[in-house]
Amino acid sequence: SKTPVGFIGLGNMGSHMAKNLLKHGYPVFASDIFPESCKEIQDLGAQVLDSPAEVADRADRIITMLPSSPNVIEVYTGLKGILKKVKKGSLLIDSSTIDPSVSKEMAKEAEKMGAVFMDAPVSGGVGAARSGKLTFMVGGVEEEFTAVQELLTCMGTNVVYCGEVGTGQAAKICNNMLLAISMIGTAETMNLGIRLGLDPKLLSKILNMSSGRCWSSDTYNPVPGVMEGVPSANNYQGGFGTTLMAKDLGLAQDTATNTKTAIPLGSVSHQIYRVMCARGYAQKDFSSVFQFLREEENQ
Ligand code: NAD
Structure with a gap:
């Protein structure tokens, strides 16, 4: 055994x-x-x-x-x-x-x-x-x-x-920075499309057969009703918490500062996830940035 x-x-x-x-x-x-x-x-x-x-x-x-x-x-x-x-x-x-x-x-x-x-x-x-x-x-x-x-x-x-040792973390931090950027991008894109009168299912289908396709659009879509079996289909419960994403973007920011590397979109993403943590999204899945953007515009 x-x-x-x-x-x-x-x-x-x-x-x-x-x-x-x-x-x-x-x-x-x-x-x-x-x-x-x-x-x-x-x-x-x-x-x-x-x-x-x-x-x-x-x-x-x-x-x-x-x-x-x-x-x-x-x-x-x-x-x-x-x-x-x-x-x-x-x-x-x-x-x-x-x-x-x-x-x-x-x-x-x-x-x-x-x-x-x-x-x-x-x-x-x-x-x-x-x-x-x-x-x-x-x-x-x-x-x-x-x-x-x-x-x-x-x-x-x-x-x-x-x-x-440590290079596994380096690879992971880079991946998650790109994931955060693509998730926010997917969320704001889907939201714009909806406001322009497009059906979200149809829009995601088009994105996924076009050059905008990414993991956040084709495997983990942030818009409720577009996909089954993802956190957006379950009120953003489970999955990958917003606090954890904010933590990973903080790691990206630290390592970028230490190596004098410019990460303009990584830094903005970090701040967006930080604000979400302060506005009640901390325990929700990170794809809830879609919901966050919708609330922002309703104000
Ligand atoms: P989680 O918060 O769901 O689970 C962490 C577990 O660790 C909890 O059960 C907690 O009670 C336990 N724990 C905390 N402190 C402890 C201690 N001192 N002694 C013993 N147990 C302790 O987190 P998760 O979503 O499972 O993520 C874990 C790690 O994996 C994180 O670093 C996260 O960034 C990373 N990660 C998560 C995902 C995801 O989709 N959830 C994907 C990739 C990587």
């Missing part, structure tokens, strides 16, 4: 990812700061433990899927963190989207304990997490990539090696 895998952070993404590990026959040791989040995975046969340290005591391969940098620092280096109990030779894979400098810091701390830390953020959303079709962008020591790949292919179709 297969050796167990630890999984910490059973939220919108992590719960599905851990389920896919179980499906592939890996025993799973799970932990989340909200025990409620572990209920479903427990019913499916995972063993739930109280803290990251306990997970590290039981499993020498651990995946973390947490909201942001402070949570990752806590889960790895906190009082009950992974590094308090980590075994020599352990492989630690962080799939959260965080600051690349924090990934580098965690790798240094892990190395002191004789463990290897890799960053492996994902792209694809909750649907892809559910169906095991995520894309993983991996940074860290190349010799460990095969071991990382073995686990990540249970949860994703594409596992891409990017380079030294």
Whole structure:
């Protein structure tokens, strides 16, 4: 039988990812700061433990899927963190989207304990997490990539090696900046079309057979009624939270500032998502920028 895998952070993404590990026959040791989040995975046969340290005591391969940098620092280096109990030779894979400098810091701390830390953020959303079709962008020591790949292919179709630790995050931050820009663009375009008297379903059909087509228009359309099975069809519940998108755009802004890089549209997108967080959209899916634009114009 297969050796167990630890999984910490059973939220919108992590719960599905851990389920896919179980499906592939890996025993799973799970932990989340909200025990409620572990209920479903427990019913499916995972063993739930109280803290990251306990997970590290039981499993020498651990995946973390947490909201942001402070949570990752806590889960790895906190009082009950992974590094308090980590075994020599352990492989630690962080799939959260965080600051690349924090990934580098965690790798240094892990190395002191004789463990290897890799960053492996994902792209694809909750649907892809559910169906095991995520894309993983991996940074860290190349010799460990095969071991990382073995686990990540249970949860994703594409596992891409990017380079030294932190480069997976760099790739992810770039992708999400483009995603934010395209989502806002799709939302304002659809809204303009509706105001010009076009049926939103017809307009999206035309866009998707024309040069305006993008993931935000053809897979994750922000307009209610255009597609089924996406957050816009469900009052923007679930999916990828506006706060998380604002966080990723903040990371893009930080890294752009550090490298003196101009990101005019990335910066505007960051501010739009920040304003949304302050106006009650924080917990909604990021495609709710469509609803936000409609409210703005009604004032
Ligand atoms: P989420 O908020 O739904 O889940 C995070 C989980 O981590 C929660 O269950 C929370 O209780 C747990 N957690 C927080 N602090 C903890 C701690 N100290 N110890 C243990 N557990 C803790 O977030 P999500 O949507 O699953 O996203 C996770 C990461 O993946 C984020 O970095 C996000 O940017 C990224 N991401 C999300 C999506 C998406 O579509 N949701 C897509 C790609 C990448």
